[in-house]
Amino acid sequence: MTEVTELINYLNQSGGIPLNVTQVTQTAAWQFYLTLVISGFFILYFMINVFGVSIHSSIAKIYLRIFKWKNKTRNIMVIKHTTAELFNQSMIDRKTLESIQKALIKYKGKPFDLILYTPGGEIFSAVYISRLLKKYTGSIRSFIPTFAMSGGTLLALSTDEIYMNDYSCLGAVDPQLGNLFKFGSARSWKEVLKVKGKKAEDSSISFKFIGEQYTKSMKEEVSNLIDDKIHKGNKKKLVNLLISGDIEHGFNMTKDFLKLMGMKIGDIEGDSNNKLIKLVNFMPQGVTFI
16 A cells, blocks of 8 residues: 555656546445435435325324314314424415315315414415405304414404404414515515615615505405404404504404404304314314315
């Protein structure tokens, strides 16, 4: 081995070959096994995510069927979004929209119960799903055992009846927009322009303009949705509260609060409440329906 090294050095120094030649050393056994372990870990992680989700979804549907049979309920759809990671956040999006379209086609106009557990999501998808639910020919009851905020509230308002327990909540539906580095409510972008004036960046001006468009559209949507759920004298006040941005986007609108605002909210009590919470906690992320 020493002779080979000396020969390589001689050739490199003398210019006898056009390129540098380096000696290839043998990989240590521990490096090989470490690479094998790390690779195996990532393969296992991938397999668990792919097949684990599929198995969980299949078991969840069986669980739903048993729940329906035991409680003699109608068809059930669960929308659950509770995972919030840096690059993977479960929320109302195009995938949610596609799943709900499939469910509604399967239901063929028959009544069903919608169980919501979601912080919201994309404006476009939430509005589109809201219209699908509103136009559905069968009766829809929505149940909120925990929370249905933002776009989730919009979906709840799109159903014929809303049921909540003492601590579950809905939230404001004022539009939220921006990008990865700049994000806020339509109201906040309006305030940014007031403060910065001519010094405001082009993106801030654009977000303000788009926010005003979204706010106008959402106001019309919500006004139509709550017509049959609130006393007429309170409608304007509630629409303003939901859309204006006067309250924080995460403000908890409880059952009692909404009733004081004049909304018609049904009660989830006792054993029924416990069963719903147990059911929704077992469900996988996304949309599950039978």
